[in-house]
Amino acid sequence: MTTFLQVLLNGLMLGGLFAIVAIGLTLIFGIVKVVNFAHGEFLMAGMFVTWLITTRLGLHPYASVIIVVPMMFLLGALTQRLLIQPLMSAEDDHVQIFATVGLSTAMINLALLIFGADIANTPNFGLRTPIEIGPVRVLTGQLYIFIAAIILVIALQLFLKNSQTGRAIRAVAQHRVAAELMGVNVPRIYILSFGLGAACVGLAAVLIAPLYPTSSNIGTYFVLTAFVVVVLGGLGSIPGAFFGALVIGLVDSLSGFYIGSDLREAVVFGIFLLILILKPSGLFGKRMTLSHLS
Template identity: 55%
Template sequence: MDILLQLIANGVLLGGVFALISIGLTLIFGIVRVVNFAHGELLMVGLYATWIMATQFGLHPYVAALPLAVAFFFLGALMQRAIIQPLMNADPHIQIFATVGVGTALANAALMIFSADLRSVDLPWARQATDLFGLASVSRGNLVAFAVSFVATGALIAFLNRTHLGRAIRAVAQNRYAAPLMGIDVNRIYAITFGIGAGCVGLAAAVLAPLYPAFPTVGSFFVLTAFVVVVLGGMGSLEGAVVGALIIGLVESLAGYYVAPDLKEVVYFVIFLGILIVRPAGLFGVRGNE
């Protein structure tokens, strides 16, 4: 029994990690309608940035989170303006090539600069186990990541629903041709949304840095799962991303124990396919939005 509780705790916390990485992706996916294949590499850049700030300037990774998120906002907006914007009306394949290209360039730049070594932020506090009401033992860093993913998602949902800019972003998502008729500068919205999506990655990187070492290909370890989470939850749906991430996290944890560790991906892809057959737009997706 307590092993089951432990597995559920592990799964839920892993889901928190996936959610943190997926919310930025789902925003970009759902609103700018660009499949950002460089998402994982942005995370990698963020992990290195956190590592540099921690080792060179002695900045606590959690303190680095906010400046990093802001810096990534501008980085994302710049990337959208310089690389995606000229291709907004091009064939979707071309956009995919562009983002894949950015990702490859970033990964190899990291390899040139940092070599293939692991760079790890030293924060033993985050890796220590803490007892969860005597039911399960989990790491503090994972608890922090979990909390941050919920707070960030909540804040983003409030922003999208309550503010003028948020409503404008949703309007663009609903109909990118009608929105300009309502006086919305669509291109500006795209840049801002891409920036917010990238900012989420920056935040995620700082929070995850104590848990995962940085190396040039670390992005590819997370990005496939993030895509599954986004499609499972419904593209563009933040609530969907969180629920999708929790499902994947739980399935990974339980299937890894009860089935076999090397078959856990098979299990979650089967569940993924099953859900898509029943709900092609994802759990929280709107039909026609995909």
């Protein structure tokens, strides 16, 4: 029984980790309607900067949030402004996808150039210390990620629901042309939203860096699962991404323990295929009509 509880708890913690990576991805997709294939590399960039700040300045990794989050916001905003926006008038939407794939490759190679192929270990400042909750144990760093993911989901929902800018963002996501008729500067909302999505993954990077070794290809490791999570939750849905992440985290953990750790990914991606076949709109998916996209 204790083992089962422990596996369950591991799954939830893993879910929190997937959630915090996936939130920014689903946010960008929901608003800008662009799948950012460089999302994992944004995470990687944030983790490297966290590592630099922690090792060079001797600060607690969490302290680097004040630099990493604004930096990632800027990176996201610039990506939208300089890379995606010029392509938005392209007749073929796929051009934007290729652009973000290209950005991803460029960032991986840039990281190899700067940091080499070695693994960068961020000092963990006790974040890998297990704490005991009754019969089960969890790493403090994992627990903080889980809590941060919940806070981030709630904060984003409150912002989108109650602020003037948040409402404008939703308006653009739901009906771009009508939003323009309300006086919304749509290109600016896209820049802001891409920046916000990237800032979210910046927060994820700060929290993940002390727990996982950073390398140039770490992004691929996390972001593949993030795509599954986003599709399961319903593209563009933030609560969907959160609960989708918990489901995938639990599946990953349970199948890893009871079926075999080699088969975890097979089970996760098997579920991914099943969702695509059975319910492509996901758990929380809104119907995606042409009027949403036009």
